[in-house]
Amino acid sequence: MGTGPAGRTVAVALAKLGHDVVIGTRDPRSTLARQEPNAMGLPPFASWHAEHGGIGLAAYAEAAAAAGIIVNLTNGQGSIEALTAAGAENLAGKILVDIANALDPSRGFPPSLNPVNTDSLGEQIQRAFPEAKVVKTLNNMPATLIADPGRAGGGEHTVFVSGDDAGAKLEVTSLLHSLGHEDVIDLGDISTARGPEMMMAVWLRLWTALGTADFNFKIVR
Amino acid sequence: MGTGPAGRTVAVALAKLGHDVVIGTRDPRSTLARQEPNAMGLPPFASWHAEHGGIGLAAYAEAAAAAGIIVNLTNGQGSIEALTAAGAENLAGKILVDIANALDPSRGFPPSLNPVNTDSLGEQIQRAFPEAKVVKTLNNMPATLIADPGRAGGGEHTVFVSGDDAGAKLEVTSLLHSLGHEDVIDLGDISTARGPEMMMAVWLRLWTALGTADFNFKIVR
Secondary structure, eight states, X not given: OOOSHHHXXXXXXXXXXXXXXXXXXXXXXXXXXXXXXXXXXXXXXHHHHHTOTTSEEEEHHHHHHHOSEEEEOSOGGGHHHHHHHHOHHHHTTSEEEEOOOOEEGGGOSSOEESSOSSXXXXXXXXXXXXXXXXXXXXXXXXHHHHHOGGGTGGGXXXXXXXXXOHHHHHHHHHHHHHHTOOEEEEEESGGGGHHHHHTXXXXXXXXXXXXXXXXXXXXXX | OOOSHHHHHHHHHHHHTTOOXXXXXXXXXXXXXXXXXXXXXXXXXXXXXXXXXXXXXXXXXXXXXXXXXXXXXXXXXXXXXXXXXXXXXXXXXXXXXXXXXXXXXXXXXXXXXXXXSSOOHHHHXXXXXXXXXXEEESTTSOHHHHHOGGGTGGGOXXXXXXXXXXXXXXXXHHHHHHHTOOEEEEEESGGGGHHHHHTHHHHHHHHHHHSOSOOEXXXXX
16 A cells, blocks of 8 residues: 555565565556656656556555555555555455554654654554554665665664564564565564654654665664 | 662763762762662662772762763653752753653553653753753663673664764763764754654563663664
């Protein structure tokens, strides 16, 4: 779910691993009709999609209904709305990998995080879709590193997983391993997503200080 | 400033490096009079102090007046009060290394962080004592690792510094190097302390998940 740079990059990485990938969007026709690069200079979806023929595009509900695993790479502020469009019945019983961040840019850079401290986006999604198996992971690195962990320090860094369903976390951990993420720490239930989500505060400032997004956290122990 | 385990451990580490260390406390007489271990089983200060004769003990104001560099290792919820007791005139023009975390344990474990997101303890201290040169650092690791970074991963991890005074950050960076912390990242002005302070949310959950506090974050880039 998500047609932005993160959605595109992760879609390609999963397709390369042999997964059958369909990108979910609100309205495929309007997604394909856009002609202009976005504000960040990202090429329009249609021209990207033309070069990645193996990857499907469908409305959220259609994509979710056919999916074994749903990956949320929508803007965090719109994730609940997008998942509602996908349909609770299409998420029920399935693994929902939540990679989004609930960043509020309304007061300038760096954006604030909302919710924070006593709640998290991961928990909000789990509460809104109680039959989905939400696993929060990968939210504190750019999609380029999700897809290719070796871009920073030869891949020697750490990924967190948070979720209430142990089996879902194991399956997501396998998926992470297949992407090249070897050091995966299970933080606990979905409420532990507050930790990695709140890391965005230092992530955004490191991005400024280092002048690159190609970094990740390693838990040295 | 601070007679707890963190204050004691850092005092010993700095004394070993040849610094003249005086621990600041509210009331030295009552600090020395305590006979019981604290709630965490920490031996009373007097018995620890008897074994560390080279380290002084003085009231906050007396300790701060004589100090070249002040290190805040008081409980974050009481730091402003303790620094007020130290006296703004005794902090003016000096480097004030703030290692504290403003954790609120009133709602159980893990504690919440307050302030968060749009403010930080580091900024609160800088605003309260505008003539001090506040440098936020080291707040997201246990004192044992501050004193001996090699306890985790051979010391291959990262320390952040945040502060408005470039010279103060350089001097603190030298101090960090002398303790064995080789990878020091300057995040920017004191408002960037929000990042490392908000890392406590994941730190506390990693402490639970890993069953040890002997870990630190490395920024792999």
